[in-house]
Amino acid sequence: xxxxxxxxxxxxxxxxxxxxxxxxxxxxxxxxxxxxxxxxxxxxxxxxxxxxxxxxxxxxxxxxxxxxxxxxxxxxxxxxxxxxxxxxxxxxxxxxxxxxxxxxxxxxxxxxxxxxxxxxxxxxxxxxxxxxxxxxxxxxxxxxxxxxxxxxxxxxxxxxxxxxxxxxxxxxxxxxxxxxxxxxxxxxxxxxxxxxxxxxxxxxxxxxxxxxxxxxxxxxxxxxxxxxxxxxxxxxxxxxxxxxxxxxxxxxxxxxxxxxxxxxxxxxxxxxxxxxxxxxxxxxxxxxxxxxxxxxxxxxx
Amino acid sequence: xxxxxxxxxxxxxxxxxxxxxxxxxxxxxxxxxxxxxxxxxxxxxxxxxxxxxxxxxxxxxxxxxxxxxxxxxxxxxxxxxxxxxxxxxxxxxxxxxxxxxxxxxxxxxxxxxxxxxxxxxxxxxxxxxxxxxxxxxxxxxxxxxxxxxxxxxxxxxxxxxxxxxxxxxxxxxxxxxxxxxxxxxxxxxxxxxxxxxxxxxxxxxxxxxxxxxxxxxxxxxxxxxxxxxxxxxxxxxxxxxxxxxxxxxxxxxxxxxxxxxxxxxxxxxxxxxxxxxxxxxxxxxxxxxxxxxxxxxxxxxxxxxxxxxxxxxxxxxxxxxxxxxxxxxxxxxxxxxxxxxxxxxxxxxxxxxxxxxxxxxxxxxxxxxxxxxxxxxxxxxxxxxxxxxxxxxxxxxxxxxx
Numbered sequence: 001x002x003x004x005x006x007x008x009x010x011x012x013x014x015x016x017x018x019x020x021x022x023x024x025x026x027x028x029x030x031x032x033x034x035x036x037x038x039x040x041x042x043x044x045x046x047x048x049x050x051x052x053x054x055x056x057x058x059x060x061x062x063x064x065x066x067x068x069x070x071x072x073x074x075x076x077x078x079x080x081x082x083x084x085x086x087x088x089x090x091x092x093x094x095x096x097x098x099x100x101x102x103x104x105x106x107x108x109x110x111x112x113x114x115x116x117x118x119x120x121x122x123x124x125x126x127x128x129x130x131x132x133x134x135x136x137x138x139x140x141x142x143x144x145x146x147x148x149x150x151x152x153x154x155x156x157x158x159x160x161x162x163x164x165x166x167x168x169x170x171x172x173x174x175x176x177x178x179x180x181x182x183x184x185x186x187x188x189x190x191x192x193x194x195x196x197x198x199x200x201x202x203x204x205x206x207x208x209x210x211x212x213x214x215x216x217x218x219x220x221x222x223x224x225x226x227x228x229x230x231x232x233x234x235x236x237x238x239x240x241x242x243x244x245x246x247x248x249x250x251x252x253x254x255x256x257x258x259x260x261x262x263x264x265x266x267x268x269x270x271x272x273x274x275x276x277x278x279x280x281x282x283x284x285x286x287x288x289x290x291x292x293x294x295x296x297x298x299x300x301x
Numbered sequence: 302x303x304x305x306x307x308x309x310x311x312x313x314x315x316x317x318x319x320x321x322x323x324x325x326x327x328x329x330x331x332x333x334x335x336x337x338x339x340x341x342x343x344x345x346x347x348x349x350x351x352x353x354x355x356x357x358x359x360x361x362x363x364x365x366x367x368x369x370x371x372x373x374x375x376x377x378x379x380x381x382x383x384x385x386x387x388x389x390x391x392x393x394x395x396x397x398x399x400x401x402x403x404x405x406x407x408x409x410x411x412x413x414x415x416x417x418x419x420x421x422x423x424x425x426x427x428x429x430x431x432x433x434x435x436x437x438x439x440x441x442x443x444x445x446x447x448x449x450x451x452x453x454x455x456x457x458x459x460x461x462x463x464x465x466x467x468x469x470x471x472x473x474x475x476x477x478x479x480x481x482x483x484x485x486x487x488x489x490x491x492x493x494x495x496x497x498x499x500x501x502x503x504x505x506x507x508x509x510x511x512x513x514x515x516x517x518x519x520x521x522x523x524x525x526x527x528x529x530x531x532x533x534x535x536x537x538x539x540x541x542x543x544x545x546x547x548x549x550x551x552x553x554x555x556x557x558x559x560x561x562x563x564x565x566x567x568x569x570x571x572x573x574x575x576x577x578x579x580x581x582x583x584x585x586x587x588x589x590x591x592x593x594x595x596x597x598x599x600x601x602x603x604x605x606x607x608x609x610x611x612x613x614x615x616x617x618x619x620x621x622x623x624x625x626x627x628x629x630x631x632x633x634x635x636x637x638x639x640x641x642x643x644x645x646x647x648x649x650x651x652x653x654x655x656x657x658x659x660x661x662x663x664x665x666x667x668x669x670x671x672x673x674x675x676x677x678x679x680x681x682x683x684x685x686x687x688x689x690x691x692x693x694x695x696x697x698x699x700x701x702x703x
Contacts, residue, residue, distance in 0.1 A: 042501045046369065053510060060516060060524035062506040067499060069372055070508040071365060072391050078362035082327070082369025082377075085353035089324035089375045092499075113365065116358030 006194050007187040010037045017063040021054045025219025027183035027209035027226060028129050029055060032100070034186045035127065036066055038193035043096045044087075046071055046079040048110060050102035051136045052129070074109045076101035077117035080124045096197060097124035103144035104134045107164050118173040118202040125196055125203045128166065129183075131211035139214040146234075148267075148276040148284060151214070158275045162287070170204045171240060178204040179239035179248075184226025188237055188249040199241075208235045216271025228266040233292040238299070247299045255301050263288050304480045310471035311336035313441040313478050314380060314406040314464070317448035319350045320486040321404075324375040324493075327355040327366035331385040332418045333468035334408040338380065360385040364392030364403075371401035372507060374495035376452070378403070382468055383410035383424045390428065393461075397432030397534065399508050400496070402455035404448060405433075406464045408472040409580065409631070411667040419668020420468040421631035422580060426640050428463070432534050434541065435609040437579045438466040439565055441476040443606075446552060449481075450560050453490055453548040458537050465608075467581040467631075469668065481556050489555050541610045563612035564619055565604030568594070572601030574684060575620060578629040579605045579641060582664065582671065586629060589676040600680060605641060613648035621655050627683040628661045629676075630696075638696045639663055658687035661696035669700045 015036035020029055028051060036043065044067040047053055056064050071079035076099040083097045101110055106128035114126060133151050134140040141151040143164040150158050170178050177199045181189045189207070196203040210225040212218065217225055229235040230250050237251040247255050254260050263285045267273045276284070308316065315337045318326065326345070328338035344350035353370070357363045360381050367377035381389060386407055396403050407425050411417040425435060436451060438444045444466045451462040466472065497505065511530060515523040525533070546561045553559025567587040569575065574593070576586035583604030593600035603619055605612070620626060630639035637643065642661040649656065660683040665671045679699065 044373070044499070056506050056509060058516065059506070059509045059511045060518040062509065064506065065504055067501065067504040068506045068509075069369055070506070070510075071369070072395055074361060075365035075392070078357065078365035079369040081355060081357070081362070082325070082366035082371075083373055085325045085327070085355050085366060086370030086373035086375035086377070089351075089353045089370065090373065092373075095501075112358060113362045116362060119358075120356065 005187055005191065007190045010034065010190055015065045017065060019063045021057055022051060023213045025212040025222045027131065027211065027222050028052065030186060031129070031181065031183035031189045031207055031209060034190040035193050038190050039096050039098060039197055042094060043098055044069065044083055046076050046083060046097070046099040048076040048101050048105045049073040050105050051131070052100045054136060073105055075113055076105055076110050077126060078113040080126065081117045081122045084123055099124060099126045101128055102136065103128060103130040103132060104142045107144045107166055108142055115173065118170065118175060118204070121201045123200050125205065127205045127207055129207040129209045131209050131214060133214050135211050135214045148280055149272045150275060167206055175204055176201045177239070177241050180206045180235065180237055182208045182226050182230055182235060182237060183210065184223045184230065185237065185249050192239060214272065217269050221269065225269060228261065228269070231261045232263045232266045233260050233288055234263055234266055236292070236295055245298050255296055255299060260292065303482050306478055306480055307475050308441065308478050309336065309473050309475050310441045310444045310466050311408065311473070312340055313445040314448055315340035316480055317445045318378045319344050320481065320483060321376065321449055321452050321490055323352055323378040325353045325355065325367065325370035325377045326379065327357050327363040328379045329357050329360045329363050329381070329385060331382050333410060333472040334380045334382045336472065337406060360388045361392055364389045364396060367403045368392065368396045368399060368401055371403055372399065373499050374493065376493040380406040382408045383412055386424045386428060387412065393428055393431040393433060396461050398530065400459040401461055402452065402459055403461040404451045404455055404464065405461070406444070406448060406466065408468040409465055410468040417667035420470050421666040422465065423632045425463055425465045426632040429609060429640070432460070433609065434460055434462040436462065436464050437606055437608055438464065438471065439581055439583045439604055441471055441478045442558065444471060445478055445480065446558055446560060449486060449490060450548050450552050454545045456493055457544050458541050459496055460537055460541065465580065470581045485555055489552065538610045542607065542612055545607055563607035563615050565606050566619065567602040569601040569603065569619060571599055573599040573624065574680060575623050575626040576602045576629055577626050577641070577645060578602070579608065580631070582629050582631065585671060586676060589673060589680065592677060593680055598680065598684065611644055613651065616645065617648050617652040620657055623657045625658045625684050625687040627679045628659055629664055629679065630661070631665045633663050633696070642696065660686055663696050663698045664700065675699050
């Protein structure tokens with residue numbers, strides 16, 4: 001970590017004004033605020049059908065003070081591609097193009113256009129804000145939903161399959177920069193976006209954004225839940241720059257100190273996991289442990 | 302300088318795009334369209350066309366790219382056919398709803414299943430109600446000319462336009478084509494100026510969620526609800542025919558080939574019998590009209606060049622003295638009849654007086670050959686049925702037998 005964290009110098013101007021239409025306690029705007037601060041005014045945002053569509057408000061009002069182009073569900077990356085191409089063709093390649101898509105629009109429906117755009121090394125930043133289900137349509141299962149979670153389309157038998165490891169898929173695209181961030185660690189968000197802004201090519205962010213509506217916890221606990229997710233190593237903060245893997249923030253701290261919390265502390269606070277048996281939780285703990293060990297090894301610990 | 306080339310329809314479409322100085326091309330290959338993006342990528346890589354060429358991973362993305370590029374002010378172009386067009390369906394609505402003057406040639410091809418790569422017009426007819434304009438071409442010269450006219454009209458109306466032409470029959474057939482002078486095209490089609498200018502200091506939220514009822518903006522001014530947006534698109538299309546006609550007439554003044562008329566007309570002045578059709582069938586039907594005249598039947602042809610907006614008035618006016626007509630189509634609205642037949646009959650309902658005897662023939666689906674003898678027979682059958690007082694009924698399919 002730098003001696004003088006960049007977040008201490010973040011711009012005061014707010015791009016998210018009061019009055020967003022997210023649910024109370026939504027994790028997304030916490031991170032989004034710092035993303036937009038880091039990227040600056042000459043940013044244009046591609047938004048597919050997702051919670052951020054709602055966040056951006058209802059015509060003719062919007063709380064977001066940044067140019068935004070809404071698009072179809074599968075098209076966050078292809079619309080961003082069009083913005084990049086159109087701006088370049090008209091001599092304005094000094095804009096930053098950002099795509100903000102949910103996990104359904106990324107892990108599931110948007111994977112084709114994202115993979116295409118990344119393979120073509122399109123010059124833009126893609127953010128998948130991951131609230132682990134189709135939250136905007138009412139908490140239906142996605143391929144980002146973790147094993148053991150109840151959703152409205154896994155209402156009786158909690159989801160049987162593990163969450164798709166999307167960062168591995170994106171890493172296979174030879175990207176210059178990809179990183180994980182959590183809405184509970186805005187300093188880490190700000191610093192990574194400031195860095196990504198200066199890199200050319202496709203940059204990918206996996207943003208973990210807890211969702212009280214779909215995860216069934218009190219709205220006041222969003223930051224806490226997000227922290228517990230990182231503290232238990234269910235979600236790990238890192239960045240991969242030109243293939244070089246680095247743990248960051250709290251996850252780096254855990255790697256150094258070995259102070260990792262049990263996943264049960266995280267699981268027990270959420271209604272969506274209420275059907276998980278002690279055996280299932282133990283099995284989940286071992287899979288989290290195995291992934292963490294692999295990450296530690298890769299990070300040189 | 303004007304050049305006379307012998308090129309196929311796909312090359313004519315690509316040549317037109319180059320002349321229009323398109324700034325963003327996004328395309329995905331599909332037979333029989335592939336030669337269009339191939340030719341354009343060649344132009345771009347050789348530096349003969351200054352454009353961003355995006356080799357997208359699907360047609361769905363092709364139209365997303367064109368839509369976004371058009372929003373930020375780039376003249377945008379793509380081309381597709383059949384299943385590629387169907388895969389774009391959602392984006393077609395989006396582009397029209399966002400009021401973007403994208404031009405897209407479609408090399409008409411039949412829809413699967415089962416697979417065919419060959420020609421009919423089921424693909425574009427199925428996209429009729431997306432809010433796009435649809436022009437249909439009869440030969441390769443029309444393909445080139447109508448792409449240019451399409452940009453002119455689309456950018457005035459803020460409505461996207463498909464330029465449809467028969468796959469293989471035109472896309473892969475060499476024909477003489479006059480390629481106009483670049484400077485003249487520049488004078489006809491000045492650079493695209495988007496309706497909305499992108500400004501970092503005056504940000505906007507484009508294509509947001511809109512409610513049913515108008516909502517006041519922060520200054521208290523009522524802004525349209527969803528139907529308000531839809532009605533404006535319909536209004537633009539209701540008023541589009543004169544704009545297209547003017548663009549077509551102006552094209553004629555500069556280049557000597559006028560497209561002021563939404564209809565192709567062949568020997569209609571004294572005609573007593575008409576073929577009414579679309580696309581390259583109009584060209585074939587013209588030969589048959591000549592043959593019928595040798596038999597003593599005063600035959601003529603109407604080709605519907607502009608299908609959306611539908612030129613109902615021009616069409617009913619053109620057939621006001623006609624007693625018998627055969628409507629020839631390469632598409633079908635399953636469970637009813639050919640879509641042109643339905644629309645023609647609906648247009649006639651509005652007209653007091655003339656009710657010609659109409660017969661509907663479905664031809665050439667999936668590239669099935671349309672022999673001259675079959676076309677001659679449709680004319681004879683239609684005339685005989687009219688004389689016997691029993692025209693109409695279900696459409697007659699030609700060429701489907703085992």
